[in-house]
Amino acid sequence: MSETKTKKTTGRINTFKIVQAIISVLFLAVLAWRLYTVIKSGVYGPDTWVRFAISGLIIGSVYAVIAIGYTLVYGILFMINFAHGELMMLGAFSGYFVFEALKSIPVASTGLSFLDSFQIISVVLAFIVGMFISALSGYFLERIAYRPLRGAPRLIPLISAIGASIFLQNAAQVTFGPQRRTYTNPEALMRSQGWRIPIGGEEVILTYTGVLTFVLSILLLIGLYILVMRTRYGRSMRAVAENKQTAALMGINVDMIISNTFIISGALGGAAGVMWGIHNGIIYHFVGFIPGIKAFTAAVLGGIGNIPGAMVGGLLLGIVESLGPAALGIDFQLKDVIAFSILVLILIFRPSGIVGEVLTEEKV
Amino acid sequence: MKENIKQGSRSGLIFGIILIFIILFGLTTTLSDIFGDFFGLNSNSRTGNTGGLMMIFALVALWAGSQAASFDKSNWKSTLISGASIGLVLGVIIGVFTFLVGFLDAANVEMRDYLVQLNRQSIQFLLYGRSLWTGTLISFGIFLVFGILGGLLTFILEDRKTGDKLQQRYLALKGKILDMEFVQRYQDNPKSRWISYVILLVIVFLIPQFLGKYWNYAMGTVGIYILMGLGLNIVVGLAGLLDLGYVAFFAIGAYTAGLLTAPAPIPLQIGFWPVLIFSIVMAAFAGILLGIPVLRMRGDYLAIVTLGFGEIIRVLIRSDMLSPYVGGPQGIRDIAGPSLFGMSFNEKAYLYLIILAILLIILFTNYLQNSKVGRAWMAMREDETVAQAMGINTLYYKLMAFATGAAFAGLGGALFAARNQYTGPADHTLMVSINVLCLLIVGGMGSIPGVIVGAFVLKGLPEILRELDLYRLLVFGGLLVFMMIIRPEGIWPAPRRRMELHEGELDVLPPEESLVGKEG
Numbered sequence: 001m002s003e004t005k006t007k008k009t010t011g012r013i014n015t016f017k018i019v020q021a022i023i024s025v026l027f028l029a030v031l032a033w034r035l036y037t038v039i040k041s042g043v044y045g046p047d048t049w050v051r052f053a054i055s056g057l058i059i060g061s062v063y064a065v066i067a068i069g070y071t072l073v074y075g076i077l078f079m080i081n082f083a084h085g086e087l088m089m090l091g092a093f094s095g096y097f098v099f100e101a102l103k104s105i106p107v108a109s110t111g112l113s114f115l116d117s118f119q120i121i122s123v124v125l126a127f128i129v130g131m132f133i134s135a136l137s138g139y140f141l142e143r144i145a146y147r148p149l150r151g152a153p154r155l156i157p158l159i160s161a162i163g164a165s166i167f168l169q170n171a172a173q174v175t176f177g178p179q180r181r182t183y184t185n186p187e188a189l190m191r192s193q194g195w196r197i198p199i200g201g202e203e204v205i206l207t208y209t210g211v212l213t214f215v216l217s218i219l220l221l222i223g224l225y226i227l228v229m230r231t232r233y234g235r236s237m238r239a240v241a242e243n244k245q246t247a248a249l250m251g252i253n254v255d256m257i258i259s260n261t262f263i264i265s266g267a268l269g270g271a272a273g274v275m276w277g278i279h280n281g282i283i284y285h286f287v288g289f290i291p292g293i294k295a296f297t298a299a300v301l302g303g304i305g306n307i308p309g310a311m312v313g314g315l316l317l318g319i320v321e322s323l324g325p326a327a328l329g330i331d332f333q334l335k336d337v338i339a340f341s342i343l344v345l346i347l348i349f350r351p352s353g354i355v356g357e358v359l360t361e362e363k364v
Numbered sequence: 365m366k367e368n369i370k371q372g373s374r375s376g377l378i379f380g381i382i383l384i385f386i387i388l389f390g391l392t393t394t395l396s397d398i399f400g401d402f403f404g405l406n407s408n409s410r411t412g413n414t415g416g417l418m419m420i421f422a423l424v425a426l427w428a429g430s431q432a433a434s435f436d437k438s439n440w441k442s443t444l445i446s447g448a449s450i451g452l453v454l455g456v457i458i459g460v461f462t463f464l465v466g467f468l469d470a471a472n473v474e475m476r477d478y479l480v481q482l483n484r485q486s487i488q489f490l491l492y493g494r495s496l497w498t499g500t501l502i503s504f505g506i507f508l509v510f511g512i513l514g515g516l517l518t519f520i521l522e523d524r525k526t527g528d529k530l531q532q533r534y535l536a537l538k539g540k541i542l543d544m545e546f547v548q549r550y551q552d553n554p555k556s557r558w559i560s561y562v563i564l565l566v567i568v569f570l571i572p573q574f575l576g577k578y579w580n581y582a583m584g585t586v587g588i589y590i591l592m593g594l595g596l597n598i599v600v601g602l603a604g605l606l607d608l609g610y611v612a613f614f615a616i617g618a619y620t621a622g623l624l625t626a627p628a629p630i631p632l633q634i635g636f637w638p639v640l641i642f643s644i645v646m647a648a649f650a651g652i653l654l655g656i657p658v659l660r661m662r663g664d665y666l667a668i669v670t671l672g673f674g675e676i677i678r679v680l681i682r683s684d685m686l687s688p689y690v691g692g693p694q695g696i697r698d699i700a701g702p703s704l705f706g707m708s709f710n711e712k713a714y715l716y717l718i719i720l721a722i723l724l725i726i727l728f729t730n731y732l733q734n735s736k737v738g739r740a741w742m743a744m745r746e747d748e749t750v751a752q753a754m755g756i757n758t759l760y761y762k763l764m765a766f767a768t769g770a771a772f773a774g775l776g777g778a779l780f781a782a783r784n785q786y787t788g789p790a791d792h793t794l795m796v797s798i799n800v801l802c803l804l805i806v807g808g809m810g811s812i813p814g815v816i817v818g819a820f821v822l823k824g825l826p827e828i829l830r831e832l833d834l835y836r837l838l839v840f841g842g843l844l845v846f847m848m849i850i851r852p853e854g855i856w857p858a859p860r861r862r863m864e865l866h867e868g869e870l871d872v873l874p875p876e877e878s879l880v881g882k883e884g
Contacts, residue, residue, distance in 0.1 A: 080664050097478060148849045155606060156852050158667065159805050162798060163844025170838035174389045177480035293675070296668060331685045340672035340679075347669050348657045 024349060031328070038329040047202035052322045058210040058279065060318020061217035065272040066295035067302070067310040068224060069265035075241045075305035076261050079154065082161035083141055084269055085292020086168035090137050091130035091270025092277040092287060093176060098126040099184050119186035123212075123278075130274040131267040137168075138266020142259060165289075172285035180284045183277040185209065191281055209279045220271060221311050224264070228307055237261065241305070290336070294321075297343040317342065365445065372432040372446040376453025379428045383454070384461055390481030391835060393489060395420055414492040421458075421503060422510045425451055429514020443519040444512060451511015455504040462490045463500040470496065565723075572715045580711040584783060586823045587718035588776045592800045593807070593815040594725050595772025600801065601810035601858075602738060603765035604745025606667040608797055609654075609674025613770040615681065615792035616650045617643040617777025622696035622787045629691050636702035640778050647774020648767040655766035659759050674797055682789040695788020699781050714783045721779065725772055726812055732768070741765055742810075799823075802844055808854025817856045 038044075066088055073081040102122050105114040115122045145164045149157045185191065194207035228234035239247040240257045248254050276291065277283050298317040302309025317339060324338040325331060386392060400416025429447035436442045465487050468475060475482040491499025541547060550556045572580055592614060599607045620643035624634045658669050681690050690696070701709050702717070709717065732738050740761045743751040752758050781787040799822060807818020826836045847854075 078664075080668070100478065145845045145849075149852075152848075152852060154664070155600075156848050158606070158664065159801070160845050160848040162802075163841045163848065165841070166798070166837055167841030167845065170835075170841060171385070171389060174834060174838060175479055175481060293671070297672070300665075300668065331683055333683045334679065334685065336679045337676050337683075340676045343672045344657070344669050344676075347661060347665050 020349065034329065035327050038327060041329075043329070044326055045202065046200040047204050048326070049323070050197075050199050050204050052326055053319060054204070054206060054210065056319035056322030057315060058214050058318070059322065060298075060315040061214045062272050062275055062279070062314075063291065063295045063298045063318050064311045064314025065217050065220055065268050065275070066291060067298040067314045068221065068307060069268045069272075070296050070299040071302075071304055071307060071310040072228075072261050072265045074299070076237070076258060077146070077150075077157075079146070079157045080161065080296065081141075081262075081265070082158065082292075083145075083165040083168055084265065085288035085290075085295070086165050086172075087134045087138050087141070087266045087269035087288070088273040088276065088291060089172060089283070089285065089288030090168070091134040091273030092283045093172065093273075094133040094270065095126040095130040095274035095277050096181055096183055096283060098122075098129045099186075103184055115184070116187050119188050122186050123189070126278075127216075127271055127274050131270040134270025134273065135263045135267040138262040138269070139259060141266075142262040147255075147258075169285055169289070176285065178285065180282050183281050183283065185278055185281075189278060191279075207279075213275045213279045216271070216275060220268060221307075224268070225307055227264075294339050297339055300343060301346050365442070368436055368442050368446045369449045371435050372449030373453045375428065375432050376450040377457070379424070379450070380454050380457030383424065383458060387461070387490065388479060388481060389835065389838065390486065392417060392420065393481075393486055394832060394835070396489075414489065417489065417492070418502075418506060421506045425454060425507045425510030426514040426517070428454060429511040430518040431514075432511075433515035433518040437519055440516065440519045443515040445515075447512045447515015447518075448508070450515075451508040454511060455507035458507060459500045459504040462503055463496065466491050466496045466499065568719060569716075572712050572719075575712075575715075577711050580715045582824070582827045584711065584715045584718055586819050587715065587722060588780050589800065589803060589823045590722050590816055590819040591718070591725065591776035591779070592773050592796075593803050593819055594722070594729055594812065595769040595776070596800050596804055597769075597810065597812070597815050598729065598732070598741070598772070599765050599769035600804060602733065602745065603741040603762065605762065605765060606664075607670045607766075607769070608667045608794075608801065609670035609672070609677075610769070610773060610800055611792050611794065611796040612654070612670075612674045612677040613647045613650055613773035614777040614780070614796060615677055616770075617647045617774030618781035618787040618791065619681065619690060619696070619777075620646045620774070621778035621781045622699045623690065625700040625782070626696045626698050628697070629688060633700065636700055636782060640702070640775070640782075643778040644771045644774045647777070648771040650774075651766040651768075651770025652763055654770075655763045659762055671794070671797075674794060678789055678792055678794075681792070691788070693789060695786060695790075696781075697786050699785045699787065701782045701785060709783075714779070718779060721775060725775075729812060737761065737764065802840070804854075805844070806847055806854055808857035811854070811856055811858035814854050814856040814858070818854070821855070 066084065069084050069087070070081060073079065073084070099115060099122065102115040102125070103113045106112075107114050107117040110117040141164055145160045146157055149160055189209050189212065191207065191209055192205075194205045194210070196203045196205055198204075226234075228237060236247065236252045237257055237260075239250065239252055240254055244254050247257075272291075273283075273288070276287065294317060295314065298313035299310045300313070301317055302311070302313025304310075320342060321335050321339050325335050328338075396413045396416030396419075398416075399419055400413030403416075403419065428450050432446040432450040433443035435446060465475070465482060469482075469484060469487045476484075490503075492502055493499075494502070553559075572583070575583060592610065595613075596607065596610050599605050599610070621636075621639050623630050624632050624639045624642065625636060627633060654670070654673055658666055661669060680686055682693050684692060686692070701714075703709065704713075707713075740751070740756045743754065743756055744758055744761060748758060777787075780791070784791075803818035803822045804815060805818070806821055807816070808814025822840070826833070832839065
């Protein structure tokens with residue numbers, strides 16, 4: 001009796017896999033055909049494609065930085081830090097306030113404001129303050145909302161994270177007001193300015209803010225990778241991710257490592273927030289939510305718990321999201337649908353992500 | 365001694381920071397008005413109810429002082445020192461803050477461009493409408509004096525063991541009531557349960573008669589949330605599948621009802637009753653469709669996929685591409701409501717319809733819960749692998765949970781659309797899913813009375829606390845975190861779940877064990 005039952009089960013899984021394979025092949029064929037017709041029709045010139053790819057790379061690099069925050073926390077605590085997008089929002093607001101404050105300080109020697117006289121210092125200051133505030137919030141978030149729940153069933157910290165996310169969003173709304181605010185960048189980082197590249201008879205603008213965002217993201221990612229993979233501290237982080245109990249026996253202060261993980265992930269979120277503000281220009285209390293979810297998608301896309309995976313996933317998601325609507329010839333309003341469809345499809349067909357997984361089935 | 369001061373000032377720092385945030389949220393103004401009105405303090409139209417503010421500060425200081433003193437209440441000196449140190453720290457923090465804010469305001473710095481709650485009026489309010497120094501000193505004095513008082517009170521009350529006495533009295537009273545003759549007779553009578561159910565039912569059916577139009581409408585909203593809560597209760601509470609995109613089924617129900625009964629964008633205009641059935645079927649079908657691909661997922665991944673699914677549905681119904689078929693951002697107007705014997709429904713009739721639906725669903729859920737299906741779901745929730753080994757066809761039961769939950773949401777959506785005669789993308793945001801999940805958790809997962817209590821707390825209370833409208837979600841988010849820490853099983857939990865969540869407390873764990881936790 002039991003033997004037939006097992007046979008039946010394996011049989012069903014095999015059929016399931018075959019059906020899956022057929023559906024995915026059909027799906028890819030439809031996509032390829034659609035892409036071919038759109039490119040052949042020549043609605044978009046080469047310059048437009050380059051423009052989309054550039055904006056995708058830039059937004060993707062921001063996603064990657066946020067995604068690392070998710071991956072770090074997930075790797076260690078196996079929980080989705082739902083409030084991570086809100087840490088990014090706080091960072092964006094901090095950077096905004098720094099710029100506003102510096103703008104109001106006049107400098108006698110140049111006759112301009114501090115913001116325009118010492119532009120590099122101003123930008124560095126905005127990043128430092130934004131990262132500091134977000135890191136601090138991340139620390140307190142863990143202390144207040146997550147630490148008391150360690151060891152509880154997995155739904156409980158997730159609900160707590162959702163609660164923290166709602167709280168932070170609305171706290172920002174009542175303190176800073178519901179209106180949208182525009183970042184005042186220093187003069188060198190005017191949002192429409194940039195290098196002009198001629199492509200196919202048209203000019204493509206490579207904005208300074210975009211380049212700053214992209215370069216800074218890559219630098220942050222490399223720095224983090226070195227921290228986690230090459231230093232003694234990173235080794236203890238990985239040990240805690242592997243097995244908390246054993247790590248504790250080896251003399252690692254597990255609580256401290258977890259706190260510091262939240263500080264690092266918060267700082268990355270804050271940096272992403274300031275980049276978002278400088279590049280996109282408009283911030284409000286809800287600004288962290290959608291990028292947060294997309295960044296989680298990116299983290300899953302690359303294989304959650306995996307740092308290089310999150311980088312690849314973020315860049316890929318940005319590009320697909322930016323090129324996708326054009327490539328498939330559909331409305332640009334539907335770019336979120338593409339992002340979420342990718343999330344759903346990846347989770348269904350390859351839950352371990354593109355780059356590789358760090359999780360066993362039990363952890364998922 | 366030194367330890368007391370250290371502990372006191374540390375707690376004072378935390379209390380102070382929280383208080384500053386509360387001031388920045390602007391909550392102090394609202395709370396002071398409510399408080400002052402309640403105790404009949406005069407409100408000054410220029411600055412607001414400063415007496416209320418003083419009372420709030422005093423209460424916070426009392427509470428903080430008693431908290432600090434509870435750390436070491438061996439003798440009156442130590443409680444005094446604890447209370448004094450926390451009061452001093454709090455007073456300095458709030459004093460410096462008010463002084464700084466008042467000073468900046470006097471120097472004509474416009475803070476409200478950035479921190480919207482710090483306008484001229486609220487700053488005057490923080491200074492009690494007096495000069496800079498006087499206002500600051502009043503705050504400082506209140507915190508110091510009441511901090512010390514709080515510390516000393518803890519000592520005095522601790523000495524007399526008032527808490528223990530109260531508890532004893534409560535137990536004695538409870539025993540007396542249970543000993544009374546008619547309570548005994550009631551408990552012994554096997555029919556008593558049914559009698560109380562009938563009484564409850566009669567009360568529920570009489571309530572709408574005494575409510576006005578507004579309250580009938582508000583209670584109807586609560587009712588629709590109860591419907592959705594009962595549905596999600598099956599998916600999350602019984603089967604243990606965390607679904608964050610529950611609103612998708614609500615939307616499908618609402619749009620099916622809307623599209624089939626409204627004159628535009630598709631002029632079908634079928635009657636309400638057959639459409640109601642059809643929306644339930646459509647939602648259940650969507651539940652199965654979503655269920656098939658996500659069957660093998662567990663926990664967080666399932667949550668994220670369902671969340672993505674909900675967002676996809678919302679973006680799709682908003683999009684220009686589908687707007688000729690589903691109305692786009694404007695939504696669907698003039699949805700036909702139901703009519704019975706030639707009479708169309710008003711708020712009261714809708715409330716009765718919703719109550720009827722809730723009762724039917726409660727009966728149905730109760731039946732499922734105690735049947736083979738319900739036991740299979742609960743086995744799956746506890747441990748999927750073990751359930752599978754026990755011969756439970758998990759794929760089948762998961763699909764069934766998804767379909768049932770979705771069907772209830774579809775019913776809720778259809779009723780919602782018909783009652784409002786309108787439905788649009790704004791009704792189907794992620795917040796709806798999260799609200800339903802939260803009412804489930806606040807009420808108590810897997811418990812039917814819990815769902816009802818949760819819906820009243822989360823949807824009914826805000827209707828009563830209209831003054832706090834701006835802070836509703838803020839309080840809500842804080843409440844969720846607080847609830848998870850203090851009482852993760854909810855207000856009215858299912859008995860089984862309460863045991864689960866507290867099982868660890870019975871064992872004595874070595875300190876390393878509790879530090880590391882169960883996972884990993």
